[in-house]
Amino acid sequence: MHRLQRRLRRFTASVLDLPQDVIFDLPRVTMVGNMQLYIENHRGVLHFSSSQLRLQLSVGNMEVTGEQLVIRTILPEEVLIEGTIQDIRYLPE
Amino acid sequence: MRTGSLEWWLGYIQIAIRGDHVEALINRMLQARMRFWQMEREEDELMLYIRLSHFYKLRPLLKQTGCRVHVTERHGVPFELERLSSRKVFISGVIFFVLGLYVLSSLVWRVDVSGNQELSTDKVIQAAHAAGVYPLQWKLRLPEPDEIAYQLSRDLPEASWIGVELKGTTVRIHIVESTIPEEQKLKSPRHVIATHDAVITNIHAVRGLPKVRVHDRVRKGDLLISGILGDEEHSEIVVADGRVEGLVWYEYELAIPLKQKHRVYTGSSTNRKYILFGGRALKVKGYGETTFPEQDLIQEVYKWSWRKFKLPIGWMEEKVLEVQEEEALLSVEEAKQIALQQARADLLLKAGENADIQEQNVLHERTENGKVYMKAHFEVNQTISGEQVIVQGE
Numbered sequence: 217m218h219r220l221q222r223r224l225r226r227f228t229a230s231v232l233d234l235p236q237d238v239i240f241d242l243p244r245v246t247m248v249g250n251m252q253l254y255i256e257n258h259r260g261v262l263h264f265s266s267s268q269l270r271l272q273l274s275v276g277n278m279e280v281t282g283e284q285l286v287i288r289t290i291l292p293e294e295v296l297i298e299g300t301i302q303d304i305r306y307l308p309e
Numbered sequence: 310m311r312t313g314s315l316e317w318w319l320g321y322i323q324i325a326i327r328g329d330h331v332e333a334l335i336n337r338m339l340q341a342r343m344r345f346w347q348m349e350r351e352e353d354e355l356m357l358y359i360r361l362s363h364f365y366k367l368r369p370l371l372k373q374t375g376c377r378v379h380v381t382e383r384h385g386v387p388f389e390l391e392r393l394s395s396r397k398v399f400i401s402g403v404i405f406f407v408l409g410l411y412v413l414s415s416l417v418w419r420v421d422v423s424g425n426q427e428l429s430t431d432k433v434i435q436a437a438h439a440a441g442v443y444p445l446q447w448k449l450r451l452p453e454p455d456e457i458a459y460q461l462s463r464d465l466p467e468a469s470w471i472g473v474e475l476k477g478t479t480v481r482i483h484i485v486e487s488t489i490p491e492e493q494k495l496k497s498p499r500h501v502i503a504t505h506d507a508v509i510t511n512i513h514a515v516r517g518l519p520k521v522r523v524h525d526r527v528r529k530g531d532l533l534i535s536g537i538l539g540d541e542e543h544s545e546i547v548v549a550d551g552r553v554e555g556l557v558w559y560e561y562e563l564a565i566p567l568k569q570k571h572r573v574y575t576g577s578s579t580n581r582k583y584i585l586f587g588g589r590a591l592k593v594k595g596y597g598e599t600t601f602p603e604q605d606l607i608q609e610v611y612k613w614s615w616r617k618f619k620l621p622i623g624w625m626e627e628k629v630l631e632v633q634e635e636e637a638l639l640s641v642e643e644a645k646q647i648a649l650q651q652a653r654a655d656l657l658l659k660a661g662e663n664a665d666i667q668e669q670n671v672l673h674e675r676t677e678n679g680k681v682y683m684k685a686h687f688e689v690n691q692t693i694s695g696e697q698v699i700v701q702g703e
Contacts, residue, residue, distance in 0.1 A: 260336040266350040287348035287357075292339045 253297040277307040320361035320385030325354040328376030418478040436464040498546040501534035504695040507555030517549030553694040563648040581627040601631040664691040
């Protein structure tokens with residue numbers, strides 16, 4: 217994305233008070249305690265085991281660590297994870 | 310995501326995927342928009358549930374990613390059906406039952422006839438049989454109810470209306486009968502003649518030629534209404550009909566004793582009880598001879614019954630009542646009244662209905678040997694018309 221385009225978007229978002237994920241194609245993460253994690257707008261699974269899940273995002277990766285992780289539902293852009301979640305980290309590419 | 314009912318109808322399976330590039334497989338499955346859920350890692354295997362139809366599309370993806378797969382669980386309707394299909398006898402039983410029920414319910418099982426009084430049910434059933442309505446006939450082969458009714462009413466002219474109704478497996482035929490006027494008895498030509506010696510008080514000729522008038526005196530057998538009309542040259546013989554009333558005299562010789570005997574209950578009684586078995590009775594209570602010089606017996610029998618059925622078991626009660634004869638002495642006047650009353654009752658019986666006693670006279674009375682003898686005369690207005698057949702060719 218061009219710098220100009222980026223600045224324009226940020227400006228629009230602040231003027232119109234729009235959520236950032238709509239503008240910048242960012243993931244939206246919803247968490248229920250440490251038991252459920254709902255991630256929208258992911259770009260695929262990089263790694264999945266019962267203790268770690270790594271998701272591809274539009275920019276960078278996301279790493280979820282925990283115990284007994286289960287993917288309850290997975291759709292092309294959404295994923296619902298259950299288990300005991302200990303850590304969520306953003307990893308730049 | 311919970312396993313929805315749609316998945317259950319379409320069928321779903323749990324598979325275990327093994328391979329080095331499992332994540333790549335998942336991404337490709339997502340791109341292919343497959344439905345899968347409940348994904349877990351178990352050691353080196355990835356377990357997940359997948360819709361049955363999508364499982365068949367999995368093969369090329371497995372080849373591309375070098376993964377292997379095997380099925381661990383099967384759920385849903387397609388698998389339930391497969392399980393059932395192995396129980397052939399059970400399935401055929403279900404089919405046979407449903408089919409049997411259908412076949413049996415598409416037969417006519419009963420033909421009911423109602424509303425007929427003169428017309429016999431057998432005749433109606435026979436006519437219905439001819440119209441194609443009988444037990445074990447296919448309902449499909451029955452004509453329309455209107456048509457059956459039409460055919461039946463053609464075959465049964467005695468009925469003025471016939472309704473046919475198909476209700477389940479029963480054909481109901483309702484009949485309204487036409488009322489046919491009673492056939493009149495053929496009567497032979499006749500005269501009306503007098504049955505008693507009388508004085509005519511009223512004459513009402515319905516048909517025929519009256520030969521007498523009111524106040525005429527007639528003798529028994531006299532012609533009252535002639536059945537021959539016209540003069541001697543042009544005559545017609547008819548059935549004469551009519552009502553003739555006249556005053557008839559009756560004489561009664563009456564004798565009535567002044568001593569009247571009555572049977573009277575003294576009030577003392579004994580009871581006897583029996584148990585009944587069929588035609589036998591076993592006395593339970595009331596042994597011993599009665600000391601009554603004269604007695605009456607009242608019997609009451611009770612039998613056990615259930616609805617219409619009478620059981621041969623029951624009990625019987627007998628009441629023995631003492632009777633005494635009492636003599637009562639009547640006065641002459643009382644005796645006379647009783648005698649006249651008896652005479653009048655007898656008279657009305659003889660003279661028939663419509664009789665009307667116009668006058669009563671005691672002609673003569675005497676008391677002798679404890680009896681009242683009397684002669685009474687009654688004048689009765691009564692019907693005196695009788696019939697006499699006209700013999701043809703006379």
